[in-house]
Amino acid sequence: MSQKVLLTAKEVNIILHRLACQLIENHLDFSNTILIGLQPRGKFLAERIKQVLENEYQIKEIQLGFLDITFFRDDFRRGEKPLEANKTQIDFLVEDKKVVFIDDVLFTGRSINAALTAIQSFGRPSEVELLVLIDRRFSRHLPIQPDYRGRQVDAINNEKVIVKWKENEGEDLVLIETKN
Amino acid sequence: MKELSVNHLIGIKYIQKSDIDLIFETADHFKEVINRPIKKVPSLRDITIANVFFENSTRTKLSFELAQKRLSADVISFSAAQSSVKKGETLIDTVNNILSMKVDMVVMRHANPGAAHFLSQNVKASIINAGDGAHEHPTQALLDSYTIRESLGDVAGKKVVIVGDILHSRVALSNIFALQMQGAEVRVCGPKTLLPKHIESLGVKVESNLRKALEWADVANMLRVQNERLDVNYFPSTREYTQQYGVTKELLDSLDKEVVIMHPGPINRGVEITSDVADSKQSVILNQVENGVAVRMAVTYLLASKIK
Numbered sequence: 001m002s003q004k005v006l007l008t009a010k011e012v013n014i015i016l017h018r019l020a021c022q023l024i025e026n027h028l029d030f031s032n033t034i035l036i037g038l039q040p041r042g043k044f045l046a047e048r049i050k051q052v053l054e055n056e057y058q059i060k061e062i063q064l065g066f067l068d069i070t071f072f073r074d075d076f077r078r079g080e081k082p083l084e085a086n087k088t089q090i091d092f093l094v095e096d097k098k099v100v101f102i103d104d105v106l107f108t109g110r111s112i113n114a115a116l117t118a119i120q121s122f123g124r125p126s127e128v129e130l131l132v133l134i135d136r137r138f139s140r141h142l143p144i145q146p147d148y149r150g151r152q153v154d155a156i157n158n159e160k161v162i163v164k165w166k167e168n169e170g171e172d173l174v175l176i177e178t179k180n
Numbered sequence: 181m182k183e184l185s186v187n188h189l190i191g192i193k194y195i196q197k198s199d200i201d202l203i204f205e206t207a208d209h210f211k212e213v214i215n216r217p218i219k220k221v222p223s224l225r226d227i228t229i230a231n232v233f234f235e236n237s238t239r240t241k242l243s244f245e246l247a248q249k250r251l252s253a254d255v256i257s258f259s260a261a262q263s264s265v266k267k268g269e270t271l272i273d274t275v276n277n278i279l280s281m282k283v284d285m286v287v288m289r290h291a292n293p294g295a296a297h298f299l300s301q302n303v304k305a306s307i308i309n310a311g312d313g314a315h316e317h318p319t320q321a322l323l324d325s326y327t328i329r330e331s332l333g334d335v336a337g338k339k340v341v342i343v344g345d346i347l348h349s350r351v352a353l354s355n356i357f358a359l360q361m362q363g364a365e366v367r368v369c370g371p372k373t374l375l376p377k378h379i380e381s382l383g384v385k386v387e388s389n390l391r392k393a394l395e396w397a398d399v400a401n402m403l404r405v406q407n408e409r410l411d412v413n414y415f416p417s418t419r420e421y422t423q424q425y426g427v428t429k430e431l432l433d434s435l436d437k438e439v440v441i442m443h444p445g446p447i448n449r450g451v452e453i454t455s456d457v458a459d460s461k462q463s464v465i466l467n468q469v470e471n472g473v474a475v476r477m478a479v480t481y482l483l484a485s486k487i488k
Contacts, residue, residue, distance in 0.1 A: 071213065071221035071251075077485055084182060085209040093217065121218040 006134070006161070007151060007174035015150040019131060020052040022148050023100065026129075030062050033098045034125075038115055039068040039086035042103035044165040045133055049102060065090035067101075072114040095123030100147075104163040106132040109144035134161050134174060184482050188300040188307040191316035192357035200362060204326055206478035207471070214250060214473055224253040227484050229285045230278045233310070234260040234271075237289055239445050239469065240310050240320070244287050247476035253484075256283070271295065275303050284487050285480070288312075306483045314348050320444055321354035323475040325362060327468045328399055331440050336363035341393040343425060344403030344452055345374045345414075351403060351444045356382055369393040370403075370425060373414040390425055394432070394439050401442045402427060402452045422451055429456045438462055445469070 007015070027033040030053070037046025043066050053059045070085040101115055112130060119125060133150040139157075155161055155176060164173040182202050186195055213221055229248050233241055241257070248255045258278070269277075275286060286303070288296055289310040296309035296316075311317040328335050340359050346352045346368050359366050360383060367385045368375060375386060387393040394400060405421065415421045432439065441453065441463040449455045458465060 068209070071209075071223045071481075073223075076223050077226075077487065083485075085206065087209070088212055117222065121213075121216045121220070123217060 001180060002178050004176045004178075005173065006153060006176050009166075009172040012133075012150075012172040012174065015133065016048055016052050017056065019133075019148050019150060020049055020057060023049070023053070023131070024057060024059070027098065027100075030059055032096075032126075033100065034063045034065060034092070034094055035100050035102060036090070036094075036115075036119065037064065037066045038101055038103040038111060039066055039070075039088070041105070041163065042066075042101075044167055045104050045131075045163075046102040047167075048165070049131070063092060065092070067115060067118055069111055069114040069118050072118040074110060074114065090122050093123040094119060094125045096126045097123075099125040099128045101128060101130045103130075103132050105134045105136060105161050106130070106144075106146055106149075107136045107139050107161075109140045109142040112144050113142050133163060136161060183486060187483070187486055188296075188309075189318050189479055189483060190296050190300055190307065190309050192318050192321050192354045192361065193316065195318075197361050200322065200325070200358065203322060203475065203478045203482065204329065206482060207326055207474040210250075210477040210481070211471070211474040214470075214477075220250050220252060222252045223481060224248070224251040224484050227251075227285065227487070228254040228256070228281075228283045229287060229480070230275075230283045231255065231257040231310075232275065232278065232286055232288045233258065234288070234290045234295075235311065237310070239472075240289065240317075243469070243472040244308075244310060244319075244476055244480075247473050247480055250473070251477055251481060251484075253285075253480070256281075271299065272302055275299060275305075279303055279305055285484065306487055308479065308483065311350050314350055314353070316354045316357075317350040318354050318358075319472070319476055319479060320351050321358040322479070323468055323472040324351075324355055324401060324442060324444070325358050326471050326475050327442065327464050328364075328440070330467065330471065331464055332398060335359065338364045338398045339367070339396055340364050340399045340401060341367045341369050341387065341397040342401045342403060343369045343390065343393065343427070345406055346370055346379065346403070347374045347376050347414075348406050349403050351401075355401060356384055367393060367396065371415045371421070390427070391431065394427070394435055397439055399440045399442060400427065401444075403444065404446065405448055405451055418451055426451060427453045427457050429454060429460065432457060432460075432462065440464055442468060 037043040050062050050064050066089045068086040068088040070083045129147040131148040132146045135149040135152045136155045158179045160177045162175045166172050184199050285306040287308045287310050290312050293313035293315035295312045300307040325335050342352050367387050369387045443465045
């Protein structure tokens with residue numbers, strides 16, 4: 001097994017600022033926008049984006065929720081083991097709001113497909129966008145593309161993209177791992 | 181990834197503490213789901229479940245049906261009163277006929293102890309026991325423990341007294357197993373005639389005085405007087421039962437602490453507990469009902485994930 005660094009902490013930080021600016025371009029003061037981090041790994045990116053928007057760009061009162069898609073997945077009973085759920089925390093309705101899904105890696109698109117179904121339990125959003133840190137090109141099973149992407153990579157099937165966060169793993173780092 | 185150690189839920193006796201923990205963790209998520217504006221998830225859309233009730237039930241059947249529908253399973257329900265059972269069909273034949281319609285899971289209530297176990301050995305489907313005679317009623321015990329955990333933070337170390345007809349009660353037996361497995365202390369309280377002989381061998385102490393039992397307990401689980409099962413007179417009169425084993429507001433107020441009051445339903449108001457106790461803030465009876473749906477969703481989801 002070999003590992004290659006894709007993004008260092010400094011690069012992750014620059015990308016977070018760029019993504020935040022791109023969000024501001026489209027959402028201005030975020031009064032009608034809701035950020036939704038997809039559990040489990042999108043949570044860290046969503047919290048980080050919110051911090052940057054609040055601390056660096058003085059945008060206040062950003063609504064942030066976390067959505068778990070376990071019970072909406074299309075591979076229930078097809079995997080080896082049952083799928084373990086995480087906490088969903090959405091304390092508001094998304095009716096007529098602009099929703100931005102936030103996840104760390106976009107791969108097959110199936111999680112996003114499940115999230116599109118899951119979010120309907122909380123109302124009918126006026127539109128839904130997708131923000132990802134890493135977009136794995138040429139690996140999609142569904143016609144789903146991100147609206148905001150940090151970095152696009154061409155990773156083949158025996159490669160895995162690993163995103164580490166300071167809050168959880170001690171440092172910000174993106175790696176590509178190759179199984180031999 | 182965690183999964184249950186069993187393929188059927190026959191009784192608490194057959195599962196482990198880690199199973200209970202997993203069911204409760206999963207139920208936490210489902211409790212959040214059933215409080216959403218849209219209370220439904222599509223997980224079990226390719227699963228068909230038969231609810232086979234050979235004995236009357238309102239709340240358990242409704243609770244299971246609701247849980248199954250909130251998971252998007254297809255549901256067929258069957259009551260013995262309107263079926264060919266009356267024409268003399270055997271249990272295995274009835275269930276196999278239902279299974280040949282491609283059913284993946286069977287939820288069964290039956291008057292005979294061991295019926296669910298027998299079925300799990302003889303038919304090819306995942307079985308959930310919804311009560312078999314005076315044997316077990318595992319989902320009721322799970323939702324009772326879940327409600328204690330919710331009210332008091334934890335089940336371990338808590339003192340629970342089960343009051344009433346222990347002899348005929350599957351709820352009592354499942355509760356004793358479940359509570360002890362989680363580290364709670366259990367006592368039973370009721371007329372001698374309604375306590376099984378050798379109940380102490382389960383590690384349960386008998387307390388004949390209700391006041392003493394309540395002074396000791398954190399939680400009182402008040403069982404229903406099951407008039408339909410009382411074939412002979414086990415106590416002189418309902419009035420006398422109520423005087424000795426009925427919980428009243430005055431009795432609760434005279435204790436120097438708050439005891440959580442539970443009841444598996446349906447309540448005989450004025451017999452096991454008075455109306456003002458049933459409706460008081462100490463009572464968690466309606467929380468039990470809400471938690472019942474979440475716990476049954478968790479059990480169904482976890483067992484369905486093991487169907488290959």
